[in-house]
Amino acid sequence: MLIELPEHDVSRRLTIGGWMLFPRPEDDDLRRLYRSAIQHVRVMRVLKDAGQPVDPTNQKYKWVESGDEIIAVEQDISKLTANETRSALIGSPEKIVEFFDDYENFLRRADIDLLFRKGVVSGLILLVCCAFQNKSVRRYGDGKAGAQKAVVGMTGIGLTLVREYFKDFDGVTHLWASWLLRRFLASDLGVDREMFRGMENRIPTDFMVDADSTEVLGIAKSALAFGRGEINTGISILGGVDAIEFDWPENSPDLMDVLPDGLVEVFEKFRPESKLKR
Structure with missing residues (x-):
């Protein structure tokens, strides 16, 4: 099965890693979830290294769709509605995935x-x-x-x-x-x-x-x-x-x-x- 890779090296690595963990063609949602979770882990790591406090309870960061990917963006707390809190859209409106505060732990718990x-x-x-x-x-x-x-x-x-x-x-x-x-x-x-x-x-x-x-x-x-x-x-x-x-x-x-x-x-x-x- 031939898979087309994106041009950017960071996206290429994430795509390859996703296929290595979820090799079945029907696991596309899991590959997208993996890429998104890793991106979030990296965002949190950068913030921590920069000395910025990361408090999951303040709901400052939200997942949004961007093209074919899901990314974390900084969000004004006042603009968040109750149904937007810490959730991500994977594939379709029928597939809502609730993210845990500790994303790396979430992945570990996903076997x-x-x-x-x-x-x-x-x-x-x-x-x-x-x-x-x-x-x-x-x-x-x-x-x-x-x-x-x-x-x-x-x-x-x-x-x-x-x-x-x-x-x-x-x-x-x-x-x-x-x-x-x-x-x-x-x-x-x-x-x-x-x-x-x-x-x-x-x-x-x-x-x-x-x-x-x-x-x-x-x-x-x-x-x-x-x-x-x-x-x-x-x-x-x-x-x-x-x-x-x-x-x-x-x-x-x-x-x-x-x-x-x-x-x-x-x-x-x-x-x-x-x-x-x-």
């Missing part, structure tokens, strides 16, 4: 942690599968099933759930793989086997705020190409998947070339034992 968990699992499976491809003749334990078992060891999540999460997010697994790879490249990989446990709890709600959208798209393009290609087990882990696609950059690095050696070494600790010799 954002579970969505992050699914994203992390799906992205890890693709990265691990890529890392397990090498020049040696090895077929058992290198494919999607082997990668899923490795992710079970990494995350402590049961195999049934790992498979379910991958199925739910297979259309955006390349986007999560790209995002995770950027995170790993910016971190110290000299860590132990516990580095992946509870990772979804350490992801900020505004997880695309510092991302370079062109870089994310470039690696995601390569990750999708890898997922659709045939791996050394003779299958394609994303074969037949209607993946979310954007206007990809013309040039992008091969996914295997950008996997850092340190990350591959960590993945190798979780590689399932093979019944066949190399």
Whole structure:
């Protein structure tokens, strides 16, 4: 499925992040809600950093529609009517969403942690599968099933759930793989086997705020190409998947070339034992 991205980089990042969390085509209202809530979180953060008091009870800020987006604007309290207080219009007049004072907490209560968990699992499976491809003749334990078992060891999540999460997010697994790879490249990989446990709890709600959208798209393009290609087990882990696609950059690095050696070494600790010799 090809998605057209807006021109402005901030809007591009929000759009990509929305699809990463809500990949179903029918979840457009949720993607709009996510973009709007993140914009509000940023407004509140800027006000706080500027030393301006933020008191939700004064109802100074109101959500309004602006084109295809919902934005927070400063509003004279005297001009607010009772039915306008802290509500946002999502999609149509029949769909009114009541916002909580703490928008980030609202998102967390909307099962954002579970969505992050699914994203992390799906992205890890693709990265691990890529890392397990090498020049040696090895077929058992290198494919999607082997990668899923490795992710079970990494995350402590049961195999049934790992498979379910991958199925739910297979259309955006390349986007999560790209995002995770950027995170790993910016971190110290000299860590132990516990580095992946509870990772979804350490992801900020505004997880695309510092991302370079062109870089994310470039690696995601390569990750999708890898997922659709045939791996050394003779299958394609994303074969037949209607993946979310954007206007990809013309040039992008091969996914295997950008996997850092340190990350591959960590993945190798979780590689399932093979019944066949190399």
